[in-house]
Amino acid sequence: MKRIGLRIAILAIVASAVPSWAGGTDSAGVRNCTWCHGASGQGYMVAPRLAGQRPQYIEGQLRSLREHTRDNPFSKQYMWGAVAALGPNAARDLANYFATIAPKAANDGDSDLATRGRTIYMEGIPEANIVSCYACHGPDAEGVRDIPRLGGLAYFYLKSRLEQWGQGYHSGAGSPMPMVASHLGPNEIEALASYLSFVK
Amino acid sequence: MKTICLRLLLQTAILTAVFSEAGHAQERAAASGGLQAKLEYCKTCHGLQGQGYMGYFPMPRLAGQQPDYIEAQLRAFIERRRTNPIMFNVAHVLSPSMLTALAMHFKKLDPKPFGGAPRGSLSEGKTIFQEGLPEANVPACSACHGMEGKGQNEIPRLAGQLYAYTVGQLMGWKKERGQGSAVDTSAIMAPTAHNLTRSQLEAVAAYVSYLQ
Numbered sequence: 001m002k003r004i005g006l007r008i009a010i011l012a013i014v015a016s017a018v019p020s021w022a023g024g025t026d027s028a029g030v031r032n033c034t035w036c037h038g039a040s041g042q043g044y045m046v047a048p049r050l051a052g053q054r055p056q057y058i059e060g061q062l063r064s065l066r067e068h069t070r071d072n073p074f075s076k077q078y079m080w081g082a083v084a085a086l087g088p089n090a091a092r093d094l095a096n097y098f099a100t101i102a103p104k105a106a107n108d109g110d111s112d113l114a115t116r117g118r119t120i121y122m123e124g125i126p127e128a129n130i131v132s133c134y135a136c137h138g139p140d141a142e143g144v145r146d147i148p149r150l151g152g153l154a155y156f157y158l159k160s161r162l163e164q165w166g167q168g169y170h171s172g173a174g175s176p177m178p179m180v181a182s183h184l185g186p187n188e189i190e191a192l193a194s195y196l197s198f199v200k
Numbered sequence: 201m202k203t204i205c206l207r208l209l210l211q212t213a214i215l216t217a218v219f220s221e222a223g224h225a226q227e228r229a230a231a232s233g234g235l236q237a238k239l240e241y242c243k244t245c246h247g248l249q250g251q252g253y254m255g256y257f258p259m260p261r262l263a264g265q266q267p268d269y270i271e272a273q274l275r276a277f278i279e280r281r282r283t284n285p286i287m288f289n290v291a292h293v294l295s296p297s298m299l300t301a302l303a304m305h306f307k308k309l310d311p312k313p314f315g316g317a318p319r320g321s322l323s324e325g326k327t328i329f330q331e332g333l334p335e336a337n338v339p340a341c342s343a344c345h346g347m348e349g350k351g352q353n354e355i356p357r358l359a360g361q362l363y364a365y366t367v368g369q370l371m372g373w374k375k376e377r378g379q380g381s382a383v384d385t386s387a388i389m390a391p392t393a394h395n396l397t398r399s400q401l402e403a404v405a406a407y408v409s410y411l412q
Contacts, residue, residue: 124290129238129241130241
């Protein structure tokens, strides 16, 4: 029963978002994601890694994208359409699927900035009212519940997300990130994104 | 198919270049030494109304907390009598007058409790809170924290406190509080925390988490 439901949901996504890709196999929904997010969901170019991400976070973001709460330019251009017909059950199945894949670190930041980035991650900069990332994202940037894993995401993705919050874009309702990021300058953002890209 | 994908990637690459230029707008960081900026900093983790927040660690509710307690704890972090790697860094840059001003601010906030605690043993929690467990040498919590759990002076408010936070504190009392050789008031709670079983402290933590 569940399988049929999933298949229907997947077909619905495929049919509405990208009709020409509709292959009709059970993995069509997953393939629609990996098309941009890379084989095994390890991320590709601007599309973030989904492998090993917290399932509750993926699910929440899919909801935010569907409700147009997550509103940065790439989300608007690609993801709003991609999730338009994605029902809650299909979203949960996809989230659980990607969460179980072992994540690989992007390792693409500036290694000279990693030490500085680690200090900011662990301690924040209290004098400048920059909070510690560790308090919410955990000692190994592994995330918890709907708080995302950051360790090993691509430098570019981390950097643009941190910039975008400071520019007034949103991710989900009630996220403290806009407030957090508004205190970060370009140097801190580069250091954090570099450090995190190397975290296993 | 392949060309579509390539075009998509090219498009994204171009967009990327355009949008990263727009970045770097915010450089307020270093300049902000004032009370408002510091309050915003506290509330990033402790909730916009000071109601608490569940990060990787539970961030306790500060709203309605006794100012004497907040000040005492911030000093304990600074002097490392209370072990907490995050709060040491947070607290050691605060001036004594900032410390007082922050504590006074949180006293005035009154959001609804954070909620979410299991409801299975609320009545057991209420009994422990109001009557204690005489046979286990656990005094009534209300004797010091007040019948409504509002606390007084250096005795903290428990009403509306996050369940996970209270459980964590009671479980780890002797490892976190009263460290070093200086005597502080945290010693008062040590035997009580020790005498509560896991299920008893969970019951009482759940009960106080729903007090308004």
